[in-house]
Amino acid sequence: MSSQNPIKVTAAIIKRAGKILIAKRKMGKHLGGLWEFPGGKIEDGESPEECLERELKEELGINTKVGNFVTSNIYTYKRMTINLMAYNTEFISGDLILEQHDEIQWVTIPEMSNFKFAPADIPIIEELQ
Numbered sequence: 001m002s003s004q005n006p007i008k009v010t011a012a013i014i015k016r017a018g019k020i021l022i023a024k025r026k027m028g029k030h031l032g033g034l035w036e037f038p039g040g041k042i043e044d045g046e047s048p049e050e051c052l053e054r055e056l057k058e059e060l061g062i063n064t065k066v067g068n069f070v071t072s073n074i075y076t077y078k079r080m081t082i083n084l085m086a087y088n089t090e091f092i093s094g095d096l097i098l099e100q101h102d103e104i105q106w107v108t109i110p111e112m113s114n115f116k117f118a119p120a121d122i123p124i125i126e127e128l129q
Contacts, residue, residue: 006074006081010052011037011124012089013070019106020128021091022115023060026102030079035115037086037124038101048085059101062094071127075120084120086127 014021023038025031040055042048049066056064067088074083096104107115109128117125 006083008042011039011086023101024103031118034118061097063092065090073123086124
């Protein structure tokens with residue numbers, strides 16, 4: 001399975017008042033109950049930045065502007081390999097809604113150790129620290 005091309009996935013690091021937005025994946029979905037940085041799969045013909053802005057609008061109902069690239073890593077789950085690319089992302093407008101998640105929280109980087117994150121998201125936390 002790991003010989004396949006990794007699925008390209010984006011993650012947003014959205015900061016506000018010294019805290020970062022994290023989201024808990026819906027139970028019953030792949031990695032349900034684990035926390036992540038919001039984002040999603042890049043579609044054909046889409047840049048990572050376009051993907052993030054689209055996914056954040058679809059999943060959280062917010063308008064954002066994607067900034068600079070932070071880090072990436074390749075992680076192999078049982079069913080797939082992903083290349084997760086994280087970007088600093090500016091929150092512009094909108095009221096947060098829960099479409100694909102059970103819960104969202106604004107947390108500081110040290111507080112992230114209190115949450116169980118999806119394995120591919122952990123290197124992003126390490127980079128932020």
